Amino acid sequence: MNDMRLTEKVVTETAKITARGVQVHYGTNHALKDVDVDILDKTVTAFIGPSGCGKSTFLRCLNRMNDTVASARVTGRIEMDGQDIYDPRVDPVQLRAKVGMVFQKPNPFPKSIYDNVAYGPKIHGLARGKAELDEIVETSLKKAALWNEVKDRLAAPGTGLSGGQQQRLCIARAVATSPEVLLMDEPCSALDPIATAQVEELIDELRAQFSVVIVTHSMQQAARVSQRTAFFHLGHLVEYGETGHIFTNPTDPRTEAYITGRIG
Amino acid sequence: MTQSHILSAFDRDLESIQALVMRMGGLVEAAILDAAEALETRDEEMAQRVRAGDKAIDALEEQINAECARVIAIRAPAASDLRTILTVMKIAANLERCGDYAKNLAKRSMVLSQMAALPGSTGSIRRMAKQVTLLLKDALDAYIARDARMAEDVRQRDQDVDQMYNALFRELLTHMMEDPRNITPAMHLHFIAKNIERVGDHATGIAEQVIYLVTGQLPGEARPKIDSTTAGGQGA
Numbered sequence A: 001m002n003d004m005r006l007t008e009k010v011v012t013e014t015a016k017i018t019a020r021g022v023q024v025h026y027g028t029n030h031a032l033k034d035v036d037v038d039i040l041d042k043t044v045t046a047f048i049g050p051s052g053c054g055k056s057t058f059l060r061c062l063n064r065m066n067d068t069v070a071s072a073r074v075t076g077r078i079e080m081d082g083q084d085i086y087d088p089r090v091d092p093v094q095l096r097a098k099v100g101m102v103f104q105k106p107n108p109f110p111k112s113i114y115d116n117v118a119y120g121p122k123i124h125g126l127a128r129g130k131a132e133l134d135e136i137v138e139t140s141l142k143k144a145a146l147w148n149e150v151k152d153r154l155a156a157p158g159t160g161l162s163g164g165q166q167q168r169l170c171i172a173r174a175v176a177t178s179p180e181v182l183l184m185d186e187p188c189s190a191l192d193p194i195a196t197a198q199v200e201e202l203i204d205e206l207r208a209q210f211s212v213v214i215v216t217h218s219m220q221q222a223a224r225v226s227q228r229t230a231f232f233h234l235g236h237l238v239e240y241g242e243t244g245h246i247f248t249n250p251t252d253p254r255t256e257a258y259i260t261g262r263i264g
Numbered sequence B: 001m002t003q004s005h006i007l008s009a010f011d012r013d014l015e016s017i018q019a020l021v022m023r024m025g026g027l028v029e030a031a032i033l034d035a036a037e038a039l040e041t042r043d044e045e046m047a048q049r050v051r052a053g054d055k056a057i058d059a060l061e062e063q064i065n066a067e068c069a070r071v072i073a074i075r076a077p078a079a080s081d082l083r084t085i086l087t088v089m090k091i092a093a094n095l096e097r098c099g100d101y102a103k104n105l106a107k108r109s110m111v112l113s114q115m116a117a118l119p120g121s122t123g124s125i126r127r128m129a130k131q132v133t134l135l136l137k138d139a140l141d142a143y144i145a146r147d148a149r150m151a152e153d154v155r156q157r158d159q160d161v162d163q164m165y166n167a168l169f170r171e172l173l174t175h176m177m178e179d180p181r182n183i184t185p186a187m188h189l190h191f192i193a194k195n196i197e198r199v200g201d202h203a204t205g206i207a208e209q210v211i212y213l214v215t216g217q218l219p220g221e222a223r224p225k226i227d228s229t230t231a232g233g234q235g236a
Helices: A055-061 A092-098 A113-123 A130-143 A163-175 A193-206 A219-225 A243-248 A253-259 B008-041 B044-075 B079-112 B121-145 B148-178 B180-215
Strands: A015-026 A029-040 A044-048 A072-080 A099-102 A181-185 A211-215 A228-233 A236-242
Touching: A015 A055, A029 A055, A029 A211, A029 A236, A044 A055, A044 A219, A055 A181, A055 A211, A055 A228, A092 A099, A099 A163, A113 A130, A113 A163, A130 A163, A130 A193, A163 A181, A163 A193, A193 A211, A193 A219, A211 A219, A219 A243, A228 A243, A228 A253, A236 A243, A236 A253, A243 A253, A243 B079, A253 B079, B008 B044, B008 B079, B008 B121, B008 B180, B044 B079, B079 B121, B079 B180, B121 B148, B121 B180, B148 B180
Parallel strands: A044 A211, A044 A228, A099 A181, A181 A211
Antiparallel strands: A015 A029, A015 A072, A228 A236
């Protein structure tokens, strides 16, 4: 592939997650067909494609969220740092502490702001005592760019925050368990443009520490926040490459048709 | 990409910009041919019309740029749509420059019509003008047809214009050496020839943009260049 040098240089080319021949069936529905992809470390990777193309399905494979769907069958191999995440010895709960997730609609627990963030570290035993937990809550809220807005009302319910604040609270909650990978399934689709810009700014900051994978329906958002873009269509990974290249001169005509608004 | 957008207004925007480019191309071609004719027939009125007509060409360029800015702001074009917009803006700039050359030709033809004619030269210039307008037309046709091969052909054919310029350069040099009184008209004619040769380069520039538009990459290898006037130390 030719190097268009349109985006800032990807910091590292190390693959954090390697997927080979991944297939997903929901009952008789073949939702994902033979996906090979390397998700790079400390890089934002965007998954784009029309509804039902398999992008969210694939995202959910990366932290074994599909385990919770009875009809789902995942085959192929997904490794994180060389470790097969579908190995029977891998505890999905531990995996999800390392591979955090943020959903489309902000879903704070019906608890205080403090407890929303402290919940993960508590159940995973990441803090030895109150002082350490306080520190995790503070740094997580700071990483999510929410600390200044909530530091005086940590005991207030998380559900009382605005939509954008709630989403950043969910990001703080995901960040609190010190994950290595952060999965985001349309994290901005319920947010206004200002909150969206704040979350995008946050994503850009988070990539210094994590590998971020974001599913988005907004191609402009994919172009703005990611360094790598993967285009899914009808269960296939059609094209995967540098974001600048995908948006100026995609190789596959299906990618071209989708990003120029010609097919749905 | 021939498939239409889901949002049909986007297609209409691109089509109207395309129409502006073609209108601009038509005006520029006519200006060059008319200016060359005015030069040969010593038609000052026609030359004056070409000079005045450049305003319309400049206005079209502004209009194209404004439309392109609007499409970028409103439609956020990507991939081939983005390349179309970038290409259109560059083509408009190329055409605007060609319009300036035609205007300059017209201006000089008015000066030359007050002097004794140099035998043969204005006919050569008119043939050269016909050749470059053909290149321009083909480059624009290649753009409309999204035809990279046709564009490549334009790139190659620019050397014919270069050759015509080289021949004319020597012819004018001979006139000047024969009689110093020929220097003033020969200098004017030389500038005219050089400007027409530059129009050929702009046609090549348009052709290269077409290749970028179609393939996503500018042509890599250098195109053939035949300019003996700068090679032998007798450079213009």
